[in-house]
Amino acid sequence: MRAAGILLAAAVMLAAGTAHAQGKVFRWSSQGDVTSLDPHSNNEGVNNHINNMVYEYLVRRDKDDFNKFVPGLAVSWTNPAPNTWIFKLRQGVKFHDGTPFTADDVVFSFDRALLSTGTFSLYSRQAGKARKIDTHTVEFVAEVPNPVMMTTLVTLMVVSKNWC
Numbered sequence: 001m002r003a004a005g006i007l008l009a010a011a012v013m014l015a016a017g018t019a020h021a022q023g024k025v026f027r028w029s030s031q032g033d034v035t036s037l038d039p040h041s042n043n044e045g046v047n048n049h050i051n052n053m054v055y056e057y058l059v060r061r062d063k064d065d066f067n068k069f070v071p072g073l074a075v076s077w078t079n080p081a082p083n084t085w086i087f088k089l090r091q092g093v094k095f096h097d098g099t100p101f102t103a104d105d106v107v108f109s110f111d112r113a114l115l116s117t118g119t120f121s122l123y124s125r126q127a128g129k130a131r132k133i134d135t136h137t138v139e140f141v142a143e144v145p146n147p148v149m150m151t152t153l154v155t156l157m158v159v160s161k162n163w164c
Helices: 002-021 045-051 103-114 120-127 149-153
Strands: 059-061 069-071 074-081 084-089 129-134 137-141
Touching (some): 084 103, 103 129
Antiparallel strands (some): 074 084, 084 137, 129 137
16 A cells, blocks of 8 residues: 555656746757758768758667667668568558658668768768669668678668658
8 A cells, every 4th residue: 555655656646746847948059050050071079960960761769678679760670680670660650752662762761871971971981882672671781791781771861752
């Protein structure tokens, strides 16, 4: 009974704190400035944090376990050979302009990042050559095995080929 009372009191305090916070202004500042909203132009902390609010990755890090990777735009993946990865893409996703998300967007994004003058070209090169298998499947084949492939993928944001 005592545990239930403590739990109830904690819930009431949490609800009161949330209600009190409504209508308050949240201000945030940083020593850095956003230098570009192009997710493949400049691999810099402030840029990446702002772009994370707009663009998605194929995979993401788990919010509770930083070492675990969870689906993003890719719903599943396999590693059939040491230097080959295949990703099944989420269906039903649309970009801001209404165009559907497809494998063409992934291939375009990784090719575009490869041409970047910033460090994103390094990550794209590490991922390997992206190739569309079908509308919702992409294969990456690298010259050599990439043991940190998933870490590479949480660095490159996917953009709309149609929009670019």
